[in-house]
Amino acid sequence: MLFIGFMGIGTTLLLALLWAPSVSINAFESPAAQRIFYWHVPAAWAAFIAFGALFVGSAGWLFKRSEWMWRLHVAGSEAGLATGLMAVWSGCVWGAAEWGTPWDWTDVRLNSFGLLTLLAIYVVLGRNSQPDGVETRDTFAAFGLYGFVLVPLTYIATRIWTIRHPGPVVATGDGSSINSDMGLVLLIGAVSFTVFIIGHMMTSMRLTALEQRLERMQHRFDGGA
Amino acid sequence: MEGMTYLAVAYFGMLVAIALWTWTVVQRSRRLDKRLLAIEAANDKTDASDDSKA
Numbered sequence: 001m002l003f004i005g006f007m008g009i010g011t012t013l014l015l016a017l018l019w020a021p022s023v024s025i026n027a028f029e030s031p032a033a034q035r036i037f038y039w040h041v042p043a044a045w046a047a048f049i050a051f052g053a054l055f056v057g058s059a060g061w062l063f064k065r066s067e068w069m070w071r072l073h074v075a076g077s078e079a080g081l082a083t084g085l086m087a088v089w090s091g092c093v094w095g096a097a098e099w100g101t102p103w104d105w106t107d108v109r110l111n112s113f114g115l116l117t118l119l120a121i122y123v124v125l126g127r128n129s130q131p132d133g134v135e136t137r138d139t140f141a142a143f144g145l146y147g148f149v150l151v152p153l154t155y156i157a158t159r160i161w162t163i164r165h166p167g168p169v170v171a172t173g174d175g176s177s178i179n180s181d182m183g184l185v186l187l188i189g190a191v192s193f194t195v196f197i198i199g200h201m202m203t204s205m206r207l208t209a210l211e212q213r214l215e216r217m218q219h220r221f222d223g224g225a
Numbered sequence: 226m227e228g229m230t231y232l233a234v235a236y237f238g239m240l241v242a243i244a245l246w247t248w249t250v251v252q253r254s255r256r257l258d259k260r261l262l263a264i265e266a267a268n269d270k271t272d273a274s275d276d277s278k279a
Binding site for chain 1: 228231236239242244247250251258260261268
């Protein structure tokens with residue numbers, strides 16, 4: 001899955017570079033930089049999937065005490081951090097080319113998504129710096145649960161307040177505003193990123209299971225020796 | 226054309242970054258598998274020597 005997703009992402013970028021139509025020179029300051037959108041939008045989409053997994057995993061741990069759900073929390077936070085950074089970084093590159101500034105502190109979409117990524121950084125680094133235990137898990141699961149409120153806020157931000165970040169171009173309710181070739185490349189990108197991030201989360205969940213098994217065996221071995 | 230060159234470099238950099246991320250995850254998984262096998266082998270040896278003592 002990881003390999004298929006990765007190949008899909010490579011294909012998307014190749015199509016974006018060589019095949020996708022150019023945008024109007026009059027409508028954009030930097031028409032070439034607009035093609036970063038084929039990376040930025042699917043990465044942000046994958047980040048929402050990862051943050052969704054983080055939310056479900058956190059709730060599952062807090063309310064069901066399920067080990068599988070804890071592994072989902074770990075996988076969701078790591079995938080959310082990686083895809084969040086991808087979306088933020090690509091957005092800054094585009095912003096620098098198009099707006100002349102990589103960031104706007106007054107834009108709700110930019111700042112709520114930035115906060116989401118910061119939350120993922122805090123959860124991943126914080127969890128790795130603490131010994132595993134019920135209290136540690138409860139603390140970080142609570143952050144994963146309540147932090148999710150930023151996801152719907154980020155989603156609706158450009159629908160309510162269009163400050164600097166462009167408004168939605170697909171799933172707008174009144175038909176898509178982008179060219180069908182552009183839409184096709186974007187769709188391939190979204191599917192590839194989805195496959196890739198699900199593959200990563202599955203690998204990450206397996207890793208956490210292996211780490212837990214290793215820890216149990218080491219305890220048993222040390223106790224028996 | 227200059228803009229497209231920058232874009233190609235940015236795309237390539239991003240692809241390398243996610244390839245590296247994937248590679249580290251796969252390597253971590255392989256290392257853990259090896260450590261588990263080693264502990265299992267050591268555990269089996271200890272069990273066998275305990276049995277022979279008994």
